[in-house]
Amino acid sequence: MKTDSATIKTGVIDTVKSQGPLVMLVVLCVIAGICFPAFATSLNLVNISRQISMFGLLALGMAFVILSGGIDLSVGSIAVVASIVALQAGRWFAPAAVVAPILVGVAIGAFNGALITWGGIPPFIATLAMMLGVKGLAFVLAGEGRSAAAAEQVVNVSGWFPVIFRGDCFGIPYPAIILIAALGVAVVVSKYTSFGRSVFAVGGSEEAARMMGLNVNKCKMLVYMICGGCAGAAGLLLASRLKAIDPTATGGWELTAIAAVVIGGIPLTGGLGKIGHVIYGVLILGIIPNLINHLRISLPPWYNEMITGMLLLAVVLLQSLIAKRGTR
Amino acid sequence: MVEDCLLKMTGICKAFPGVKALQDVDFSVKYGQTHALMGENGAGKSTLIKVLTGIYQKDAGEIVFDAESIAPTDAAQSQHMGISTIYQELNLAPCLSVAENIFIGREPKKYGLIDWKTIESRARSILGDMGVTGVNVSRPLNEHSVAIQQMAAIARALSLDAKLLVMDEPTSSLSETEAGLLFDVIRRVKARGSSVIFISHKMSEVFEICDTATILRDGCLVGEYPMADLTKLKMVSLMIGRDATSVLHRKKEVSRGLDDRELVLKARGLSRAHRTKEIDIDIAGGQILGVAGLLGSGRTELARILFGDEICDGGEIEIAGAAAHLRTPRDAIRLGVGFCSEDRKAEGVFPHMSVMENMTAGILGELSAGGVLSRKAQMQVAQTYIDKLGIKTSGPDQRMGELSGGNQQKVLLARWLCKKPVLMILDEPMRGIDLGAKSEIEDIIADLAGKGVAVLMISSEMEELIRSCDKIVVLSEGRKAGQLTAREISEERIVQMLAHGSHPGQEAVHAK
Amino acid sequence: MPNSANTSALGAFRRAIAQRQNVRNYGVWSFLLLSLGVTAWFTPGFLSWGTLDNTLIQAFPVLLVALGMTMVMSSGGIDISVGAIMAIAGAVSGRLYTSNAGLAPSVAGGILAGGLCGLFNGTLISKFKIQPIIVTLVVMIAGRGLAQTILGKPSVSFSFNSSLNVLGQYKIAGLPIQIVIMIAAVAMMLFVVKKTVFAKHVEAIGDNPRAARLVGINILRTTACVYVLCSILCAVAGIMKVALTGGVNAAGLGKFIELDAIAAVAIGGTSFSGGRARIFGTVIGAVIIPLVTVIAGMNDMRDHHAMIFKAVIVIGVLLVRRER
Known part of the structure; x- marks a missing residue:
């Protein structure tokens, strides 16, 4: 009898532990729904889904990198370069506006991967340097203006281009559909392909993966290319939203993406976690500023940052407590 | 001549910066043969294997495998050629499932996607063939015991259907029954016509399973011998290059009447989760208490509880006559307890710091004034113990990571010796250390006891316990299965207790 | 004589390692010298006191923050909240100063605020076992908002002859106060790293945290101290920046400095996985990074070219230094 109840208890703890991010998300939504009647309206939800689509894509790519035991700080810069490329390429040949940013993202990702595998530079510092370098490249590509502030410029785009971000299908915005599709592909890749599994093995122990006969370098290259590609896709959405060149548009996105992955239950040490859960992290981080928007009655704008930070802290602390309870 | 050899390595040389790890070594394995590769730590066994499997690139020499000259450049290549390897350290992905670890890199697919059902059923059948049953193959590897993990590594190697199976210390974490299962598997592999290279420190296993032995010493070939021509003694002599009689037979003088001395450690009813249950331990000053038990018997947990690294749910500990409430290792250290972990690499050494810094890491406070370190005092301590313990x-200022296992262990012992402990806990102090250094470390431990320090020593090698200990406690499934003192200590008695497990009232039988 | 053969082999091994180390280090320094030499050649008026002065003043905040970051990285952690802490310290000082608290209490208050931020970081990391990058990310995001909340508005400025502004322009024996503080901070950190028990404990935690626990090092306290030390250095940097510019811009003060500081530490050779703290290397790294900006400015280059240039230098240094 005793063992039965014990098994049930560990089972419950296991579920709560593995579904921690989901629990957090539900709690957050319930609170939001009760406190702010405007939260659960379809208009608001559609808005949220548009807003999270870009950094959701970044977080998906980042999840692969972090699972493999690495990190990529250059995604924000890649996204902004990709957005500029999309707008510039669209001037010459319209369909290129869709393909070019993703290709550019993959190419920069490949360069990251090469620095990390063949160059032997730790991922953190390699991608940090690339974050600076690629952002510099963004200004170069933007062309006009000496300073960041002057660099924003509106570009004439084809009529269909803004629809990528603005349009919807049966009420579901295109960006949300893109994100959901990407999520589905990511889950299948991580669970049902040899590459996907090798990412976990490499993240668990690179040495062991090598000795098991896996091609560690290839795996890491692919991971950074995927991450770059996702950042490129996010850049495409950004371009479609802004319809303008702004090299400073993505400051801090990389950190939000990393936070989303970690809140989604993938530790920075890699090798552990579920890609699918990243979406919970993305949603939690997407809902927080939305909540603050509802909160803002008479608060000065800088309270946003503070409240975001504190909510993030609450989430992280709760997770750490849940994890502790589980191991006891 | 070449025909009957599956593998022929000739004139292999491999140098690392400043060290010639292998010098002109020849090594050949015949078809359908189990071949032992013997030598002390640092003799070049693992290097030779890593050259064969492509993890290291040889500097000179030739490798002929299955009548083809090969030069693998990574593990994947050698695997394709039909060489599958179980390395000394477990090299698996800890967070992936058991089944996945067996099949990763060559997963069976259906419509281009991994077919999980097939993987799991095949993993179960492979493990079943090895005699391992009742394993939940879909749970992550790190939730299973080390023995199961080892079996998974072996299953992975077997499932590759290799022509040559290389096993580097496959039994180091297996019980005798499990090792027996492994030997059955090896015999079947042999019958299939494949060959096996077997590396082990456990002499009896080598004699049980192998046909031929190649012996290496200091990176050079000593020779190849049919097993029938060798005795244990002769083999050890060849390995260490001198007469081994004195090393192997050094029996501790029986009983020194230590039980009357004051108890340094008195522990009652130690329990933690379901790992240790109601364990009582007494150690007097100057006494060496051995703890015998299989992996998972609670022996390591016991050591960690006594050092405050794990907190016990129930029970009382008294150290040097005073009740001890141990919540962190610092609490135990303050009471004069020292501890050497079984895993030197993960829990002992600071690999990038110097020998001196490693040695004095625990007494920096005493070697400083107002937080400012005296390098002179540090040097003095370090030099004293380097000389005293004969650390090579x-x-x-040498970096710790560059030292051999035996010398690292001596530095770690010195780390505690210089703190002058009253109770020293040693978890597998002789693991992975070559014979010469082993006997030196045994001397250090005896010397420590001679100075009145209470010693608790855990070992899975019964010979080590019998040679060094005054009293032996046998643990089984978290319980104390019995206790042997002085004259009662013998291999048979320990094995008997290990096999019997714990029965209430058994302690009464063995009380003196 | 297998014994003597063994020791000589060990000696040779050691020498070889030392040589490789030297090749790597010389490689790094010669790469840096070469790139600097080339730029100096093409930069009119590069070799002048003005350049030196300008570079050192610009290097001041980066260097102080990088010194703290060196200790944090030596313990195996990272701190990306450094810029936000600069802003908080600056805001507290500014707020106190504008409410007529006097110069000394204002400065002390700012430093205290920085120290508290560090204590918060250190406690969450060591006690609650949350990954450093996440904890400091929280402080990075929340801290900047907090700084503006403390200040009550995004920015304030002081009159040109206020005592805080005078402090920023103060010269000791002809040297700007920033340079004096810099020299003092470097000397202090060199002493700490070479001579104190604290630094050895930090290195031990970075090298092998499990072993550090089992050898009886107080990990909680040491880790907290590391982050407090780093934050205090950030606070000093923030307050001095406020004093120099004669105003607090809570939204912009110290923004992105974590990138420069981490890059400086990386150039300096402190490992990202913890271990030895290389103060001297950090100093060089922290001077190189602003130097790039200065050179770019003197050559009438745009800021973003300097960014690319920085990236190339960081990657170049690490490619030369890598261990194969």
């Missing part, structure tokens, strides 16, 4: 190093 180029000087106190």
Whole structure:
């Protein structure tokens, strides 16, 4: 009898532990729904889904990198370069506006991967340097203006281009559909392909993966290319939203993406976690500023940052407590 | 001549910066043969294997495998050629499932996607063939015991259907029954016509399973011998290059009447989760208490509880006559307890710091004034113990990571010796250390006891316990299965207790 | 004589390692010298006191923050909240100063605020076992908002002859106060790293945290101290920046400095996985990074070219230094 109840208890703890991010998300939504009647309206939800689509894509790519035991700080810069490329390429040949940013993202990702595998530079510092370098490249590509502030410029785009971000299908915005599709592909890749599994093995122990006969370098290259590609896709959405060149548009996105992955239950040490859960992290981080928007009655704008930070802290602390309870 | 050899390595040389790890070594394995590769730590066994499997690139020499000259450049290549390897350290992905670890890199697919059902059923059948049953193959590897993990590594190697199976210390974490299962598997592999290279420190296993032995010493070939021509003694002599009689037979003088001395450690009813249950331990000053038990018997947990690294749910500990409430290792250290972990690499050494810094890491406070360190005092301590323990190093400033296992262990012992402990806990102090250094460390431990320090020593090698200990406690499934003192200590009695497990009232039988 | 053969082999091994180390280090320094030499050649008026002065003043905040970051990285952690802490310290000082608290209490208050931020970081990391990058990310995001909340508005400025502004322009024996503080901070950190028990404990935690626990090092306290030390250095940097510019811009003060500081530490050779703290290397790294900006400015280059240039230098240094 005793063992039965014990098994049930560990089972419950296991579920709560593995579904921690989901629990957090539900709690957050319930609170939001009760406190702010405007939260659960379809208009608001559609808005949220548009807003999270870009950094959701970044977080998906980042999840692969972090699972493999690495990190990529250059995604924000890649996204902004990709957005500029999309707008510039669209001037010459319209369909290129869709393909070019993703290709550019993959190419920069490949360069990251090469620095990390063949160059032997730790991922953190390699991608940090690339974050600076690629952002510099963004200004170069933007062309006009000496300073960041002057660099924003509106570009004439084809009529269909803004629809990528603005349009919807049966009420579901295109960006949300893109994100959901990407999520589905990511889950299948991580669970049902040899590459996907090798990412976990490499993240668990690179040495062991090598000795098991896996091609560690290839795996890491692919991971950074995927991450770059996702950042490129996010850049495409950004371009479609802004319809303008702004090299400073993505400051801090990389950190939000990393936070989303970690809140989604993938530790920075890699090798552990579920890609699918990243979406919970993305949603939690997407809902927080939305909540603050509802909160803002008479608060000065800088309270946003503070409240975001504190909510993030609450989430992280709760997770750490849940994890502790589980191991006891 | 070449025809009957599956593998022929000739004139293999491999140098690392400043060290010639292999010098002109020849090594050949015949078809359908189990071949032992013997030598002390640092003799070049693992290097030779890593050259064969492509993890290291040889500097000179030739490798002929299955009548083809090969030069693998990574593990994947050698695997394709039909060489599958179980390395000394477990090299698996800890967070992936058991089944996945067996099949990763060559997963069976259906419509281009991994077919999980097939993987799991095949993993179960492979493990079943090895005699391992009742394993939940879909749970992550790190949730299983080390023995199961080892079996998974072996299953992975077997499932590759290799022509040559290389096993580097496959039994180091297996019980005798499990090792027996492994030997059955090896015999079947042999019958299939494949060959096996077997590396082990456990002499009896080598004699049980192998046909031929190649012996290496200091990176050079000593020779190849049919097993029938060798005795244990002769083999050890060949390995260490001198007469081994004195090393192997050094029996501790029986009983010194230590039980009357004051108890340094008195522990009652130690329990933690379901790992240790109601364990009582007494150690007097100057006494060496051995703890015997299989992996998972609670022996390591016991050591960790006594050092405050794990907190016990129930029970009382008294150290040097005073009740001890141990919540962190610092609490135990303050009471004069020292501890050497079984895993030197993960829990002992600071690999990038110097020998001196490693040695004095625990007494920096005493070697400083107002938080400012005295390098002179540090040097003095380091030099004293380097001389005293005969640590082979180029000087106190040498990086710890560059030392051999035995010398690292001596530095770690010195770390506690210089703190003058009253109770020293040693978890597998002789693991992975070559014979010469082993006997030196045994001397250090005896010397420590001679000075009145209480010693608790855990070992899975019964010979080590019998040679060193005054009293032996046998643990089984978290319980104390019995206790042997002085004259009662013998291999048979320990094995008997291990096999019997714990029965209430058994302690009464063995009380003196 | 297998014994003597063994020791000589060990000696040779050691020498070889030392040589490789030297090749790597010389490689790094010669790469840096070469790139600097080339730029100096093409930069009119590069070799002047003005350049030196300008570079050192610009290097001041980066260097102080990088010194703290060196200790944090030596313990195996990272701190990306450094810029936000600069802003908080600056805001507290500014707020106190504008409410007529006097110069000394204002400065002390700012430093205290920085120290508290560090204590918060250190406690969450060591006690609650949350990954450093996440904890400091929280402080990075929340801290900047907090700084503006403390200040009550995004920015304030002081009159040109206020005592805080005078402090920023103060010269000791002809040297700007920033340079004096810099020299003092470097000397202090060199002393700490070479001579104190604290630094050895930090290195031990970075090298092998499990072993550090089992050898009886107080990990909680040491880790907290590391982050407090780093934050205090950030606070000093923030307050001095406020004093120099004669105003607090809570939204912009110290923004992105974590990138420069981490890059400086990386150039300096402190490992990202913890271990030895290389103060001297950090100093060089922290001077190189602003130097790039200065050179770019003197050559009438745009800021973003300097960014690319920085990236190339960081990657170049690490490619030369890598261990194969």
